[in-house]
Amino acid sequence: MSAAPVIAPTTGLDALLDDARAEAPHIEVLRPSAETAAFAFDAGTAPRRVSDGDGPAVAFPATPAEVQQLVRLAARHGVSIVPRGAGTGLSGGATASADQLVVSTARLDRIVEVAPADEVAVVEPGVLNAALNERLAPLGLFYAPDPASWRISTIGGNIATNAGGLRCAKYGVTRESVLALDVVLADGSLVSVGHRSIKGVTGLDLVSLFVGSEGVLGIVVGATVRIRPLPVARRTLSAFFASTAAGADAIGAITASRVRPSVIEFLDQPTLEGIDAAQGSGLRDRGAALLLIELDGFGIDEQTAELSAALTAAGAHVRVESDADAEALWELRRSGRRFDDDQWFAGGDVAVPKSRIAEIFAGFPAIADRHGVSVSAVAHAGDGNLHPVISLRIPPGADPALPPSAVHDAADDVVRAALAVGGTVSGEHGIGTVKRDLAAVELDVRVREAQLALKNALDPSGLFNPGKAL
Known part of the structure; x- marks a missing residue:
């Protein structure tokens, strides 16, 4: 395999920052300090307690020309750059060490x-x-x-x-x-x-x-x-089922119909129970699993009739939600899950062929039993993208910042289950630092060589985000 790109010999972050102050005083640059500690992580890798130590240097360019200037300064001194958006990523793609320069795009907001x-x-x-x-x-x-x-x-x-x-x-x-x-x-x-x-x-x-x-x-x-x-009309259907297995099996009924919803979200039983516990929502009273569906466009009455019939035949209790109830349901789907401070948890995402979604959900109990954890997921069921969560109650006296290997081993087993049915280690969260080893399992050696060759061609000194994705 081709060698990983080698970062140019560094003359030091301090030298870069001195030059930035002299040559680009119009760009705000924060030196490493406790103030920048939060920029060392993204949402998926942030510890429960942020260290009191120094974070990375952080620059806030406001124009493309300022980004160019920072990149040239970094290249001059052999200091690697971590590009950063809002830091909401979940795979460690924006993590940074104290000797790196974070380039924030927050002010490039036009x-x-x-x-x-x-x-x-x-x-x-x-x-x-x-x-x-x-x-x-x-x-x-x-x-x-x-x-x-x-x-x-x-x-x-x-x-x-x-x-x-x-x-x-x-x-x-x-x-x-x-x-x-x-x-x-x-x-x-x-x-x-x-x-x-x-x-x-x-x-x-x-x-x-x-x-x-x-x-x-x-x-x-x-x-x-x-x-x-904007579509001329939008309508939300809820379809509750007696079990997770019944709901997952019913996803195929949507694919077999002539209706193509804009949104198809599947929530399993543990997810409904978790939302209810956090929000007092009562979803579990309506069923043990939920397909939450949005239709849009012309002919919405015909779409509703055909899809309702297909889901009812698959064992669902189908309801056309009012606008107000639909808004509440979608908000619960987006942000209703909460994770207590007394639990360890690991998240992520995988994607599988739509026809294999039910198989993945069916395998969760075995993974949970094998590792002594809880496993649940929500899914973008329209394209086979699952967002599993592995959780474990923290016993008295244990360090909340140090989850046991069982949590991460179970998460890896979910990924391997996805790979076994023709899926991928990540559908939309990215690889970052969290899934690099698993990505290497998925990708053929020759494909990885080609990807590294592209990286080397565009970034021969390894300036941009080293140690991520590839």
């Missing part, structure tokens, strides 16, 4: 252009997913990707991990909504890849290469994204 006639918007990476949709809604438009963190995650972070979300059943993941990117490369150059037009096949598809690359190839400083007309 919506540069909205062009309804072309069905595109041009945004900087620090734009929040929610902020773009707030801008588009009065125009009768929307941006389709909607990860559960849509209110707080950035477009740039969504691009870095190829985030999906609930609506990907119909509208696809982030990659399907990105037409062009502006990227700062490791030599400080700014390149544009892709097309403003919906179609374009000139050259290799470098947009798809950068989307999902987790900041290891370059820093995205601009994106041209597809926007779509």
Whole structure:
């Protein structure tokens, strides 16, 4: 296998920071300190107690030119860069050490252009997913990707991990909504890849290469994204089942129908019980598993009738929810799960062929018994993307910051179960640091060599996010 990229000999972070102060005083740069400790982690790797020690250096450029300037300074001194959006990632893609420079895109937050006639918007990476949709809604438009963190995650972070979300059943993941990117490369150059037009096949598809690359190839400083007309109607159906197995089996009834919902979310029994315990919601009183479905577009009455019949035949208690009840249900799905301080837990995501979703859920009890943990999941059932959670009660006297190996071993077993049925170690959360070993199990050696060759071609000194993704 090709050797991993070698970081250039460093003259030190202090020298970089001195040069930044002298040559780029207009860019805010924080030196390593306790104030920057939170920038050492993302949401998936943050410890229960943040250390009092120093975090990394953090820079806050406000223009693409400032990003270029920082990259050139870092390259001069052999200091690696960790690009960072809002830090909502769950796989360690934005973790940073004290000798690295974090480049935050928080101030690259302009919506540069909205062009309804072309069905595109041009945004900087620090734009929040929610902020773009707030801008588009009065125009009768929307941006389709909607990860559960849509209110707080950035477009740039969504691009870095190829985030999906609930609506990907119909509208696809982030990659399907990105037409062009502006990227700062490791030599400080700014390149544009892709097309403003919906179609374009000139050259290799470098947009798809950068989307999902987790900041290891370059820093995205601009994106041209597809926007779509808001549907003429939306409607929520709930379908409760007598067991997790019955609900998981019923996913196939949706696929077999002629209806293509915009959202299909599956919540198993432990998830319903956990939401009820945290929110007092009473979902479990309605059934032991839930398919929560959104229909949109024309012919919504016909869609409702056909899908209701298919789900009823599969054993569901189907209800068309009022707007108010639907809003409450969707909020419970997005943010209803809570994890008590008296539990260890590990999360993540896997993706499998839709026809194998029920098989994965059926295997959870064996994994739970083998490791003495609890295993549950919610799923974007429309595309086979599961978000499992492994939890274990912390016994008296144990250190909450040190979960036993059983928690992580069970999480790895879920991933291996997904691989065994033709799935993948991550559908939308990315690889980061958390899943690098498992990704190596999935990928053929020759494929990994090719990926490292691409990294070396674009970033020969290993400047960008070393130790992540690949």
